[in-house]
Amino acid sequence: MDINQHIESLVHDAAQRYVRALGREEVPTPITIEIPKNKDYGDFATPVAMLLARALRKSPMEIAKAISELVAADPMIASVNVAPPGFINFTVTSNAHGEILRHISNEQAHYGHCDIGHGKRALVEFVSANPTGPLHIGHARNAVVGDTIARCLQTAGYAVTREYYFNDAGVQMKKLGESLRARYLQQLGVEAALPPDGYQGEYLVEIARPLVSEIGDSRKNETDVSFFTNYATEKTLRSIDEDMKSLGIAFDEWVRESAMHHEGKVRETLDELKARNKAYQHDGAWWLRSSEYGDEKDRVLVKRDGEPTYLAPDLAYHKFKYERRYDILVNTFGGDHHGYVPRLAAGIEALGYPSSALRCVIIQMVTLLKDGERTKLSTRSGEFITLKSMINELGRDVVRFFFLMRSADSHLVFDWELAKDTSMNNPVYYVQYAHARFCSIFKKGAELGIQYQGAERANLALLETAEEKEIIMLLAQLPQVIRKSAEAVEPHHLTLYLRQLAGAFHQYFTIGTKKSEYRVLVPDNQELTQARLALIECLRITIANGLSILGVSAPERM
RNA sequence: GCGCCAGUAGCUCAGUUGGAUAGAGCAACGGACUUCUAAUCCGUAGGUCGUGGGUUCGAGUCCCGCCUGGCGCGCCA
Numbered sequence: 001m002d003i004n005q006h007i008e009s010l011v012h013d014a015a016q017r018y019v020r021a022l023g024r025e026e027v028p029t030p031i032t033i034e035i036p037k038n039k040d041y042g043d044f045a046t047p048v049a050m051l052l053a054r055a056l057r058k059s060p061m062e063i064a065k066a067i068s069e070l071v072a073a074d075p076m077i078a079s080v081n082v083a084p085p086g087f088i089n090f091t092v093t094s095n096a097h098g099e100i101l102r103h104i105s106n107e108q109a110h111y112g113h114c115d116i117g118h119g120k121r122a123l124v125e126f127v128s129a130n131p132t133g134p135l136h137i138g139h140a141r142n143a144v145v146g147d148t149i150a151r152c153l154q155t156a157g158y159a160v161t162r163e164y165y166f167n168d169a170g171v172q173m174k175k176l177g178e179s180l181r182a183r184y185l186q187q188l189g190v191e192a193a194l195p196p197d198g199y200q201g202e203y204l205v206e207i208a209r210p211l212v213s214e215i216g217d218s219r220k221n222e223t224d225v226s227f228f229t230n231y232a233t234e235k236t237l238r239s240i241d242e243d244m245k246s247l248g249i250a251f252d253e254w255v256r257e258s259a260m261h262h263e264g265k266v267r268e269t270l271d272e273l274k275a276r277n278k279a280y281q282h283d284g285a286w287w288l289r290s291s292e293y294g295d296e297k298d299r300v301l302v303k304r305d306g307e308p309t310y311l312a313p314d315l316a317y318h319k320f321k322y323e324r325r326y327d328i329l330v331n332t333f334g335g336d337h338h339g340y341v342p343r344l345a346a347g348i349e350a351l352g353y354p355s356s357a358l359r360c361v362i363i364q365m366v367t368l369l370k371d372g373e374r375t376k377l378s379t380r381s382g383e384f385i386t387l388k389s390m391i392n393e394l395g396r397d398v399v400r401f402f403f404l405m406r407s408a409d410s411h412l413v414f415d416w417e418l419a420k421d422t423s424m425n426n427p428v429y430y431v432q433y434a435h436a437r438f439c440s441i442f443k444k445g446a447e448l449g450i451q452y453q454g455a456e457r458a459n460l461a462l463l464e465t466a467e468e469k470e471i472i473m474l475l476a477q478l479p480q481v482i483r484k485s486a487e488a489v490e491p492h493h494l495t496l497y498l499r500q501l502a503g504a505f506h507q508y509f510t511i512g513t514k515k516s517e518y519r520v521l522v523p524d525n526q527e528l529t530q531a532r533l534a535l536i537e538c539l540r541i542t543i544a545n546g547l548s549i550l551g552v553s554a555p556e557r558m
Numbered sequence: 559g560c561g562c563c564a565g566u567a568g569c570u571c572a573g574u575u576g577g578a579u580a581g582a583g584c585a586a587c588g589g590a591c592u593u594c595u596a597a598u599c600c601g602u603a604g605g606u607c608g609u610g611g612g613u614u615c616g617a618g619u620c621c622c623g624c625c626u627g628g629c630g631c632g633c634c635a
Contacts, residue, residue, distance in 0.1 A: 036577090167635065513593075
């Protein structure tokens with residue numbers, strides 16, 4: 001039983017009945033159920049009476065009183081009361097608490113999953129950095145947030161594909177090839193200069209070295225640069241893939257811009273836009289009528305020299321997304337690319353596709369705070385710490401958790417010293433430590449010869465302290481939190497929830513260190529011990545499932 | 559100049575889509591380990607939610623003006 005849904009439908013039905021009794025047809029406002037910040041107000045609250053007051057021309061208090069009488073008989077409701085200016089507050093029964101725990105215990109690793117997706121297909125495109133060099137911290141936030149959005153959607157019942165799109169055509173790629181060729185020649189002892197604005201980084205030297213042992217000097221006099229471009233691209237992609245794997249991320253599809261050209265998709269897209277009269281020629285270039293769709297101005301699709309801009313193949317790529325019949329398309333963008341979104345949406349509409357299927361997630365810049373200095377990191381600048389070294393130094397769990405603590409669309413200051421602090425103060429360990437404590441309790445129980453019998457057989461009504469009730473009500477929130485994270489594509493809600501839940505547990509646990517009758521394991525009270533072990537089991541399941549969605553490990557000891 | 563995003567405790571940030579007395583972590587100060595892990599817990603202190611109006615039963619949240627900061631405004635990608 002999901003207690004949230006139960007309360008919601010209870011209030012909904014009661015409101016319907018009340019409205020109908022007044023001779024009205026429908027409830028004009030959606031039913032909202034809240035969890036009051038102040039515990040004195042109970043487990044749940046609804047402001048529905050105040051929302052109805054105007055339409056019904058009755059006082060909120062009167063409506064609240066009437067509705068509360070209609071729900072009072074429900075077996076899950078211990079008490080209902082009405083508070084001014086018209087809140088209805090509920091407290092649930094201990095029977096409801098027991099139901100919550102039995103449900104979690106039955107669901108196990110599946111607890112928290114839901115099916116708002118109904119198996120609909122979701123495409124999550126993220127990172128999509130061009131293969132011109134190693135990934136750095138600026139990419140890491142995008143990678144982690146994108147992957148966790150994908151995980152949330154999966155847990156919410158979507159069939160998810162993770163996709164990486166990269167630009168392997170155009171001048172930048174040519175420059176990359178020329179740069180590698182220069183490094184290759186240098187390795188052979190030939191004097192060769194990097195092209196102007198070439199790629200200076202050491203990593204091309206590291207690619208050139210094995211290249212020499214692989215092919216010797218057989219390409220020494222090659223004038224066509226494409227071999228070097230391809231070689232550098234493939235090597236870099238492999239290294240990007242390794243970086244992603246070290247973060248626990250596996251892409252299902254890798255789509256190349258060059259394929260959009262080779263397969264004729266760019267031409268096809270341009271023809272389509274022309275046929276729809278959404279592209280026009282002006283000053284020798286082809287323009288998209290993006291201003292018809294809310295963009296600031298029209299945009300160039302094909303330059304005067306006949307070369308397409310970035311936009312044309314990207315629209316072909318997005319057309320390709322729609323052709324594959326995905327129901328929702330999630331895109332992550334670096335904060336410095338937010339201005340591109342209206343243009344993309346305009347192009348999609350111009351092609352006749354609904355841009356409402358597109359969910360653009362802006363992932364704001366990261367400022368690195370290290371050695372007392374602040375460095376701004378965009379995906380285009382300031383990269384001197386590679387993603388690889390970041391993971392080596394901090395570990396996957398820390399990197400993932402840190403980027404998931406904050407909402408993606410606000411700027412983030414990454415405190416390197418705090419992230420590196422492996423002993424205390426690091427919020428990752430706070431949650432993981434809770435999990436380790438659960439496991440430790442079960443281990444200790446086994447040592448004392450206590451055999452956990454399962455939630456089904458426990459007398460859960462014995463869980464009656466305020467702390468226990470609070471934890472149970474928190475546990476019941478996981479499905480809502482996941483649902484919200486998936487619907488809003490905002491995974492940080494889950495991170496915050498896990499910290500809150502871990503906090504409630506640590507507090508509860510500490511009471512037991514002071515007073516032995518409040519410990520989980522009470523050897524002279526087997527029945528109570530069994531009930532509390534059920535609570536710990538449910539805590540373990542909930543924290544483990546949450547961490548799993550974040551891609552963070554749940555250690556059994558620390 | 560125009561557009562987008564932001565401004566909440568000394569610092570970093572939440573704030574359940576408009577709800578009741580605005581929260582957490584860090585930093586500061588004071589406490590708690592013969593007992594299930596002190597990587598923990600408790601307490602104290604810290605606020606004109608940038609600012610001025612507006613909308614209503616009710617605003618940190620929505621609307622308008624202003625101030626401050628970030629980003630973007632190319633026939634670059």
